[in-house]
Amino acid sequence: MLSLKNISFYYNKNQMILQDINLEVKQGELIAILGSSGSGKSTLLNLVAGLEKVSVGQILLDQKDITDVVCEKRNIGMIFQDYALFPHLTVEKNVGFALKSYKDPIVDAMLKLVKMESFKKRYPYELSGGEKQRVAIARSLAAQPKVLLLDEPFSNLDADLRYKVRKEVKEILTQANITSIMVTHDIDDAYDIADRIVFLKQGRIDRIEEVKATKL
Amino acid sequence: MRLDGNSTQVLFLLMKKYSIIHIIGIVALILTCIPIIYLLLQAFRPTETVLSNQLLIAYIRNTIIMILVVGFSAGFLGLTLAWIISFYDFPFRRFFKVVLALPLAIPPYIAAVSYSDFMYVNGLFPRLLGTFGITKHFDIMNIHGAIFIYSITLYPYVYIACLSFFKYTSASFVENARVLKANWVKLFSKVGVPLARLPLVAGLTLVIMELVSDFGVIDYYGVQGFSTGIYKIWHNYSDFYGAIRLSAILLCIIFAVVYIESFLRRRLRYFTTSKSKSIKLIRVKNARYLLIYFTLTLIITFIIPLIQLVYNGIYAYEKIWNIKLLQVTLNTVYYTSIASFICVGISFVIANYVKGKKGIFAKTISKLATMGYSIPGVLVGLSVMFTFFDVDKLLVPLYRFIGIKQKVLVLSTSVFVFMFAYVVRFMAVSFNNINAGYKKINPNLFRASATLKQSTSQTFWRVDFPLMLPTLLMSFLLVFLEILKELPITLMLKPYKLETLTGFVHTYTHNEQYSEASIYSLVIILLGIITVSLIMLFREKKYVKS
Numbered sequence: 001m002l003s004l005k006n007i008s009f010y011y012n013k014n015q016m017i018l019q020d021i022n023l024e025v026k027q028g029e030l031i032a033i034l035g036s037s038g039s040g041k042s043t044l045l046n047l048v049a050g051l052e053k054v055s056v057g058q059i060l061l062d063q064k065d066i067t068d069v070v071c072e073k074r075n076i077g078m079i080f081q082d083y084a085l086f087p088h089l090t091v092e093k094n095v096g097f098a099l100k101s102y103k104d105p106i107v108d109a110m111l112k113l114v115k116m117e118s119f120k121k122r123y124p125y126e127l128s129g130g131e132k133q134r135v136a137i138a139r140s141l142a143a144q145p146k147v148l149l150l151d152e153p154f155s156n157l158d159a160d161l162r163y164k165v166r167k168e169v170k171e172i173l174t175q176a177n178i179t180s181i182m183v184t185h186d187i188d189d190a191y192d193i194a195d196r197i198v199f200l201k202q203g204r205i206d207r208i209e210e211v212k213a214t215k216l
Numbered sequence: 217m218r219l220d221g222n223s224t225q226v227l228f229l230l231m232k233k234y235s236i237i238h239i240i241g242i243v244a245l246i247l248t249c250i251p252i253i254y255l256l257l258q259a260f261r262p263t264e265t266v267l268s269n270q271l272l273i274a275y276i277r278n279t280i281i282m283i284l285v286v287g288f289s290a291g292f293l294g295l296t297l298a299w300i301i302s303f304y305d306f307p308f309r310r311f312f313k314v315v316l317a318l319p320l321a322i323p324p325y326i327a328a329v330s331y332s333d334f335m336y337v338n339g340l341f342p343r344l345l346g347t348f349g350i351t352k353h354f355d356i357m358n359i360h361g362a363i364f365i366y367s368i369t370l371y372p373y374v375y376i377a378c379l380s381f382f383k384y385t386s387a388s389f390v391e392n393a394r395v396l397k398a399n400w401v402k403l404f405s406k407v408g409v410p411l412a413r414l415p416l417v418a419g420l421t422l423v424i425m426e427l428v429s430d431f432g433v434i435d436y437y438g439v440q441g442f443s444t445g446i447y448k449i450w451h452n453y454s455d456f457y458g459a460i461r462l463s464a465i466l467l468c469i470i471f472a473v474v475y476i477e478s479f480l481r482r483r484l485r486y487f488t489t490s491k492s493k494s495i496k497l498i499r500v501k502n503a504r505y506l507l508i509y510f511t512l513t514l515i516i517t518f519i520i521p522l523i524q525l526v527y528n529g530i531y532a533y534e535k536i537w538n539i540k541l542l543q544v545t546l547n548t549v550y551y552t553s554i555a556s557f558i559c560v561g562i563s564f565v566i567a568n569y570v571k572g573k574k575g576i577f578a579k580t581i582s583k584l585a586t587m588g589y590s591i592p593g594v595l596v597g598l599s600v601m602f603t604f605f606d607v608d609k610l611l612v613p614l615y616r617f618i619g620i621k622q623k624v625l626v627l628s629t630s631v632f633v634f635m636f637a638y639v640v641r642f643m644a645v646s647f648n649n650i651n652a653g654y655k656k657i658n659p660n661l662f663r664a665s666a667t668l669k670q671s672t673s674q675t676f677w678r679v680d681f682p683l684m685l686p687t688l689l690m691s692f693l694l695v696f697l698e699i700l701k702e703l704p705i706t707l708m709l710k711p712y713k714l715e716t717l718t719g720f721v722h723t724y725t726h727n728e729q730y731s732e733a734s735i736y737s738l739v740i741i742l743l744g745i746i747t748v749s750l751i752m753l754f755r756e757k758k759y760v761k762s
Contacts, residue, residue, distance in 0.1 A: 051663050071666040078667040084660035088682045097678075098668035143668050 007057035032194035077145035092120035098143035241565030255599035294374025302382035305497035321744025323701035325432020374419030429592030532731035555638035589644030597708035604628035653687030
């Protein structure tokens with residue numbers, strides 16, 4: 001479904017950020033990219049989203065080369081570490097941002113999926129960390145992307161909430177049957193919800209692990 | 217005009233790389249830079265000039281003296297007032313916080329006229345002294361007077377910069393010093409001054425820029441300075457190239473100031489603080505001396521010039537207070553608003569384009585957008601005027617073709633060129649403010665919009681515009697205030713039939729009709745007060761919660 005072929009990224013050739021990344025992600029699969037800070041994991045998400053330009057290599061989505069396609073036309077959604085909810089819009093307007101109207105039935109469906117129907121008239125500053133995250137997921141899913149990228153989605157949550165939200169996110173993504181790539185530095189996050197874990201080390205893939213096999 | 221295959225391809229590539237709104241913004245910006253570049257190129261022409269070394273030495277000496285003394289006095293006044301208001305609690309604190317910014321509403325040349333009247337032989341001040349049996353009058357129409365006027369009208373630049381900085385300063389610095397038993401003198405000298413070095417440098421740079429570019433005060437007080445020198449050499453001797461050479465020297469001084477400022481900013485960056493603990497004001501037990509200091513400052517910087525103008529205005533009130541005054545006021549507001557709107561519009565598009573970009577092109581665009589403010593109004597006026605003289609010469613066949621038979625100077629005497637010069641001069645004010653506003657917005661919001669299938673233009677209107685609206689309004693007010701007070705561009709480029717408040721003040725003052733000039737000055741100050749009050753109000757409000 002999503003293929004990264006020989007991806008490299010650098011600002012100048014002496015300073016490689018990512019080198020020779022090859023990865024295949026199947027439909028409905030959730031991949032976790034695990035690595036310490038500076039390992040290039042967030043850069044990898046930015047490349048897939050189209051927020052940065054690939055230096056070398058190809059990105060294919062459903063066999064179609066999207067390497068040079070601009071971000072807004074890639075049909076890839078992203079959930080940011082700080083959720084990036086628009087502060088001047090209510091929850092429902094945030095969720096309906098990518099749609100023609102926020103009165104579109106998809107908005108209500110997504111809010112129901114993330115159990116935020118009763119919050120739709122609220123502004124982001126009136127929400128807790130976990131609530132903001134659920135709105136961010138609903139907003140991304142409402143745009144009906146083929147792939148969803150999650151950049152350190154649980155890092156802003158405290159330990160108690162983190163476990164609960166992790167389960168909820170997994171449930172939502174499974175229900176939506178969406179292909180997802182999640183970046184994290186927390187090994188528990190990765191093992192708890194991912195199907196496969198990609199270990200990134202100094203800009204290269206160190207190894208790939210099947211989580212279900214490990215759990216068994 | 218037809219485009220060939222290659223041109224169409226280039227255009228297509230440009231459209232693909234930049235959105236149409238960015239292309240328009242960048243083209244508009246480059247157009248505003250042409251006159252300045254054109255003028256500087258003229259400075260290298262070898263020609264005879266009336267500019268003597270003696271005159272040049274006088275200009276440089278006076279300018280350096282004024283920079284040093286005004287820099288110290290405006291810096292001291294602005295910093296001490298902002299420090300006390302930010303960290304101490306005393307009666308009428310909130311009142312003083314706002315009113316001490318109001319001198320910004322008084323253009324320096326109006327304060328100069330007002331004070332010379334106040335101090336003159338039959339002025340209010342000698343008469344006031346006379347009631348105490350003292351017979352003395354003061355001649356302030358010299359360099360000392362100019363220094364005094366600049367200090368009292370320009371200190372708000374330092375005051376506002378320090379006030380903003382202290383607002384986001386952690387209280388820990390002050391509290392730790394108090395725990396270590398520092399008294400108020402030590403607290404100010406050992407904590408306040410080092411802490412405020414960054415806003416002090418920024419504020420003083422603005423003060424120096426305004427000072428070296430000012431025309432009205434030194435012209436009226438007969439002080440030999442760069443702006444008057446440039447104007448007189450061009451106007452009285454018709455020595456265009458002498459004026460340009462003098463301008464080039466002035467530009468060197470200004471660029472030196474800008475360079476020193478950016479160097480100091482880089483070195484002082486570590487002083488920037490984030491507010492980790494809110495400030496708990498220190499209660500002043502005996503506020504008598506503080507209140508005397510604040511009240512005296514307010515009286516000298518704001519109330520005296522205002523009273524003198526009202527006093528003068530009484531004599532001409534019936535003659536001037538008519539429908540014409542209203543028309544001139546509306547004219548001024550109208551043209552000032554249009555120029556401010558254009559400045560904000562272009563700045564917004566440019567700031568939107570350069571946000572988050574680190575390339576050389578983006579850096580050059582940013583530098584070009586901030587160039588105008590460091591160039592004095594006289595020089596901007598000259599450069600725009602001469603550029604459009606040449607454009608007019610080129611366009612004569614076109615004018616004849618469309619039926620304009622007699623006139624040659626069509627564009628250069630039009631409202632368009634008048635507005636154009638304002639935009640060249642003041643775009644930096646709006647650009648700096650909008651650029652700073654962008655830095656306060658989470659960049660992920662713009663990235664999120666792109667991942668939600670929104671194009672650059674859609675993001676511009678749906679995310680940038682609503683989030684930046686308060687900043688845009690603030691920028692509009694700042695530019696409005698600057699244009700309202702501007703004198704040389706108005707004098708040089710105002711179309712003959714266009715009547716503005718500043719034009720009337722200058723004409724009446726030169727004809728020594730001070731009463732008539734006072735009424736127009738009061739209207740400018742009133743508009744200024746409204747603008748400054750709105751600016752102070754905006755600074756206090758948080759419009760977008762995040």
